[in-house]
Amino acid sequence: MIEINYLAVGVAGVVSFVLGGLWYGPVFGKTWIGLSGMTPEQMLGAKKKSMLKSYILTFVGSLFMAGVMSQSIIYAVGFLQKSGLSVGVGIAFCSWLGFIAPVTLGKVLWENKPWKFWLIDNGYYLISLLLMASIITFWM
DSSP, X not given: OOOOOHHHHHHHHHHHHHXXXXXXXXXXXXXXXXXXXXXXXXXXXXXXXXXXXXXXXXXXXXXXXXXXXXXXXXXXXXXXXXXXXXXXXXXXXXXXXXXXXXXXXXXXXXXXXOHHHHHHHHHHHHHHHHHHHHHHHHTO
16 A cells, blocks of 8 residues: 655645745736736735735645645556556646636636636646646655
């Protein structure tokens, strides 16, 4: 039986958190803020209001996602009787395609956000999940 590697989960969670900081900061931050309908001043006000709490909860969420990813990969390895990067990446992609991509469509369909907003968010989630799965399967 394969056990969860908590170090790998921790590193995967940290990598996802750092990626989010870069993705929604210097890489796509200004574009994302503009597409969200918020002004930079409103975003700054929201950050100042609860910045530490938001960062902590985001980090805990990243750790939780990495833990669930690890468990999903363990189940897949046991079921498929195969291991390696291709299994992890396959689980990550299917998780994104089956859960994240469809659920986040509501931003476009019901909240009238532009498709570019959806692409930025979903690009982050896809890359984050792929990195998490790569880290986790590397240490299996």
